[in-house]
Amino acid sequence: MFDFTSMTTAIDSYLNSVLPSSAATLIECAIIAVCVIVAYLVFAIIMIFMERKVCAAFQCRLGPMRVGPWGLLQVFADVFKMLIKEIISIKNSDKILYNLAPFLVLMSSIITFSCLPFDKGLQVLDFNIGAFFIMAASSFGILGILLAGWSSNNKFSMIGAVRSGGQMISYELSMGLSILTLVVLSGTMQISEIVETQTKGWFIFTGHVPAFIAFIIYIIAGNAETNRAPFDLPEAESELTAGFHTEYSGMNFGFFYVAEFMNMFIIAGIASTLFLGGWAPLYVPGLEGFNSVMECIPGFVWFLAKTFFVIWLLMWIRWTFPRLRIDQVLALEWKYLVPIGLINLLIMTICVVMGWTF
Amino acid sequence: MNIREIDIKEFRQEMLRLRKEGMDFLRDIIGMDWKEDGIGAVYILENSNTHEVEEVSVRTANREKPQLPTVCDIWKVAELLEREAYDFFGIEFNGHPDLRRLYLRNDWTGHPLRKDYDPSEAINPVRLESEKDEDVRREYEIQEEKQLAELVERLKILHYDQYVINIGPQHPATHGVLRFRLSVEGEVIRKVDIKCGYIHRGIEKLCESRTYPQILAFTDRLDYLSAHQNRHALCMCIEKAMGLEVTERVQYIRTIMDELQRIDSHLLMFSCMAMDMGAITSFIYGFREREKVLDIMEEVTGGRLIQNYNIIGGVQADITPGFAEKVKAYCNDQKRRLKEYYDVFVNNIILKTRAKGVGVLSLEDAISFGATGGTGRASGWACDVRKRHPYALYDKVEFKEIVHAEGDSYSRLLVRLEEIEESIKIIEQLIDNIPEGDYKTKTKPIIKLPEGTFSASVEGSRGEFGVFIDSRGDKSPYRLKFKPMGLPLIAAAHKIMKKCKIADLITIGASLDYVIPDIDR
Numbered sequence: 001m002f003d004f005t006s007m008t009t010a011i012d013s014y015l016n017s018v019l020p021s022s023a024a025t026l027i028e029c030a031i032i033a034v035c036v037i038v039a040y041l042v043f044a045i046i047m048i049f050m051e052r053k054v055c056a057a058f059q060c061r062l063g064p065m066r067v068g069p070w071g072l073l074q075v076f077a078d079v080f081k082m083l084i085k086e087i088i089s090i091k092n093s094d095k096i097l098y099n100l101a102p103f104l105v106l107m108s109s110i111i112t113f114s115c116l117p118f119d120k121g122l123q124v125l126d127f128n129i130g131a132f133f134i135m136a137a138s139s140f141g142i143l144g145i146l147l148a149g150w151s152s153n154n155k156f157s158m159i160g161a162v163r164s165g166g167q168m169i170s171y172e173l174s175m176g177l178s179i180l181t182l183v184v185l186s187g188t189m190q191i192s193e194i195v196e197t198q199t200k201g202w203f204i205f206t207g208h209v210p211a212f213i214a215f216i217i218y219i220i221a222g223n224a225e226t227n228r229a230p231f232d233l234p235e236a237e238s239e240l241t242a243g244f245h246t247e248y249s250g251m252n253f254g255f256f257y258v259a260e261f262m263n264m265f266i267i268a269g270i271a272s273t274l275f276l277g278g279w280a281p282l283y284v285p286g287l288e289g290f291n292s293v294m295e296c297i298p299g300f301v302w303f304l305a306k307t308f309f310v311i312w313l314l315m316w317i318r319w320t321f322p323r324l325r326i327d328q329v330l331a332l333e334w335k336y337l338v339p340i341g342l343i344n345l346l347i348m349t350i351c352v353v354m355g356w357t358f
Numbered sequence: 359m360n361i362r363e364i365d366i367k368e369f370r371q372e373m374l375r376l377r378k379e380g381m382d383f384l385r386d387i388i389g390m391d392w393k394e395d396g397i398g399a400v401y402i403l404e405n406s407n408t409h410e411v412e413e414v415s416v417r418t419a420n421r422e423k424p425q426l427p428t429v430c431d432i433w434k435v436a437e438l439l440e441r442e443a444y445d446f447f448g449i450e451f452n453g454h455p456d457l458r459r460l461y462l463r464n465d466w467t468g469h470p471l472r473k474d475y476d477p478s479e480a481i482n483p484v485r486l487e488s489e490k491d492e493d494v495r496r497e498y499e500i501q502e503e504k505q506l507a508e509l510v511e512r513l514k515i516l517h518y519d520q521y522v523i524n525i526g527p528q529h530p531a532t533h534g535v536l537r538f539r540l541s542v543e544g545e546v547i548r549k550v551d552i553k554c555g556y557i558h559r560g561i562e563k564l565c566e567s568r569t570y571p572q573i574l575a576f577t578d579r580l581d582y583l584s585a586h587q588n589r590h591a592l593c594m595c596i597e598k599a600m601g602l603e604v605t606e607r608v609q610y611i612r613t614i615m616d617e618l619q620r621i622d623s624h625l626l627m628f629s630c631m632a633m634d635m636g637a638i639t640s641f642i643y644g645f646r647e648r649e650k651v652l653d654i655m656e657e658v659t660g661g662r663l664i665q666n667y668n669i670i671g672g673v674q675a676d677i678t679p680g681f682a683e684k685v686k687a688y689c690n691d692q693k694r695r696l697k698e699y700y701d702v703f704v705n706n707i708i709l710k711t712r713a714k715g716v717g718v719l720s721l722e723d724a725i726s727f728g729a730t731g732g733t734g735r736a737s738g739w740a741c742d743v744r745k746r747h748p749y750a751l752y753d754k755v756e757f758k759e760i761v762h763a764e765g766d767s768y769s770r771l772l773v774r775l776e777e778i779e780e781s782i783k784i785i786e787q788l789i790d791n792i793p794e795g796d797y798k799t800k801t802k803p804i805i806k807l808p809e810g811t812f813s814a815s816v817e818g819s820r821g822e823f824g825v826f827i828d829s830r831g832d833k834s835p836y837r838l839k840f841k842p843m844g845l846p847l848i849a850a851a852h853k854i855m856k857k858c859k860i861a862d863l864i865t866i867g868a869s870l871d872y873v874i875p876d877i878d879r
Binding site for chain 1: 636703
């Protein structure tokens with residue numbers, strides 16, 4: 001498997017040789033920031049296009065077909081439209097918080113995005129508490145949503161924000177529990193090591209029953225975290241018009257929109273990292289020929305294929321189910337997912353201690 | 359019609375007696391202005407078991423300050439119907455707990471359906487600012503020392519310190535311009551105040567200055583999802599008054615088109631309920647089939663939503679040559695698709711938890727509120743006009759009246775879907791046997807109805823739709839009243855929405871399936 005570490009260290013040592021180390025670090029930071037943001041936007045565009053086409057397929061439609069071949073340029077047209085729209089300022093709103101909110105949401109999602117291991121060595125943030133960092137970084141996006149609802153001076157926004165506060169903070173719990181289950185299985189929190197372990201079998205296979213349960217819980221909680229149907233109450237269209245971002249227009253709304261899509265990508269990316277082996281190719285013990293063929297496929301292809309498979313699962317759910325009610329959402333979390341997650345963590349610990357994993 | 363007049367002094371006793379005798383369904387209250395004979399109202403009552411109908415009227419000679427005793431403690435639907443009569447005729451109902459205008463603005467002067475109303479713009483200019491919400495309940499109470507009941511102002515409806523949310527007039531889930539003012543505590547609704555009239559066009563007033571063929575055009579614009587049935591009712595009423603018999607071919611065409619329209623409306627109800635619950639794919643599924651119904655209608659009538667098809671004495675144009683084949687092909691397709699709806703939406707566990715037991719309307723309430731149609735039938739009230747008072751060909755075809763007992767939002771959805779199957783059955787029985795004959799009977803260009811009162815009612819897509827005509831022998835009616843299908847529904851909604859959550863309000867609204875232009879007229 002090609003290791004990107006050699007490439008990044010080569011760039012690093014070259015820059016250090018021609019520049020003082022502080023300047024080299026600065027330039028590296030700038031390059032990485034540009035790369036992350038470009039990758040972020042490219043994936044956002046792919047995701048938005050995919051959502052439209054997948055949704056259209058579920059609804060027996062064609063989706064966008066007019067702008068460019070197969071509607072390929074539709075997303076660009078949308079972004080252009082969003083950019084030229086007026087950003088309306090709201091009377092009696094808290095101006096600072098109102099304008100800060102979309103950036104908070106976007107920032108949280110970009111930081112989490114940079115933790116994703118796209119390939120061996122192709123990862124921006126990687127340190128020994130990686131799993132914790134992901135949870136921490138992804139959860140401060142909720143601040144942005146709460147602020148957006150609070151500062152908009154709109155009752156619908158307020159209700160949407162309070163709903164999303166209750167929902168996202170609750171589901172953080174079962175998401176954390178299912179990540180912990182996998183941390184117990186892998187014995188490390190460093191993302192790169194978690195993936196490395198899975199080159200000898202993905203966790204969803206080696207961790208068998210408890211890992212599978214954790215995967216299901218993670219998908220449900222992840223869906224709730226991204227505020228997508230059936231958990232889209234914070235922006236429930238038929239109840240609260242657009243929920244917490246009712247009053248946002250132009251690119252301010254665009255940030256929320258992009259962040260929502262990319263959160264879905266991140267959720268799927270983490271799911272594929274933790275459960276489906278990230279960039280690790282499919283490994284079947286005993287079938288050496290098969291394994292070597294699988295290894296020929298580059299790691300980032302594996303990662304993206306798995307991620308988009310999970311995204312497709314999320315979209316399938318999104319376009320099939322009706323919306324839940326707020327008390328049902330919370331009951332599902334506190335009465336079912338958290339207890340199941342806790343017991344599952346216990347089972348996983350016992351499995352690991354007794355050596356019942358593959 | 360055989361209207362029995364009751365003296366105002368004995369009115370309350372007589373109404374209480376009628377209620378005791380089993381007249382538990384108040385079909386309509388029709389405000390009337392008899393000029394020098396006074397102002398009053400006509401009450402149409404029905405026994406929900408025996409389907410016996412009784413029409414009574416009451417009048418007061420005092421034109422300045424007409425006052426009648428209220429009946430809203432006897433029949434719950436009277437609360438809104440009396441507000442309507444107050445709005446249009448200025449009749450003050452003694453003992454009514456909340457006598458505000460229902461449709462017109464609070465600051466409107468005069469009562470437009472009175473014959474002495476002055477429509478000049480100097481009195482009611484076009485106002486450019488929004489009206490202030492009226493938060494004081496008004497009640498007329500009989501006071502011992504005085505002859506007339508006096509206005510008493512009661513507790514505020516919504517306090518300024520409550521968290522008040524407006525659902526509407528422009529809101530994705532109100533399906534039109536209806537406005538709910540909610541006082542909420544967190545997610546739980548404490549008080550509901552319903553405001554109508556945002557799309558009020560004064561159709562009943564317009565009718566009084568139009569000829570009968572001109573009036574026909576209004577009916578399609580009441581409940582646009584039962585345009586055929588509405589027009590059928592009006593044509594039937596006028597034909598009855600003229601003593602005109604339509605040919606059997608016309609009866610067949612009208613029945614088939616009524617049922618197609620019903621399927622169209624129920625499909626829309628299914629789709630919109632799915633949309634309101636957040637299941638957008640099911641919404642598209644429903645609309646996919648609805649499109650085919652609309653295609654058939656367009657081919658026959660030329661219109662998709664507003665068809666203008668029924669006319670006095672027949673229908674506008676004959677059915678097209680390939681009509682029967684297309685309808686049969688559609689019916690076969692629809693039967694297959696219905697299963698899909700059950701798979702993707704109706705049997706979904708999330709829908710069941712959200713809709714079962716939500717917004718329960720008991721049988722007594724359904725009758726008392728006069729909530730006919732699918733809503734009443736979901737509560738266990740067999741209220742189908744097609745069975746109660748058969749018209750057109752409904753006594754010749756076989757179909758089942760769908761009745762569920764639960765009365766919750768889920769059973770209201772089931773009733774609609776099962777009724778689609780029954781409608782298909784009706785169409786299939788008729789479509790191959792359409793007899794030859796004229797598609798319309800020639801009528802005179804100017805139609806004058808004989809003196810008297812006439813009424814007719816049909817089963818619209820969401821309840822009983824009635825027409826009441828008081829004719830003085832002219833070419834336009836003296837008074838024409840449409841019995842709305844939606845008004846009883848929102849009266850009932852008012853009750854069952856209390857103490858539920860905001861999301862439940864959307865579910866209840868979608869399952870009641872009201873259409874606003876029909877409420878507002």
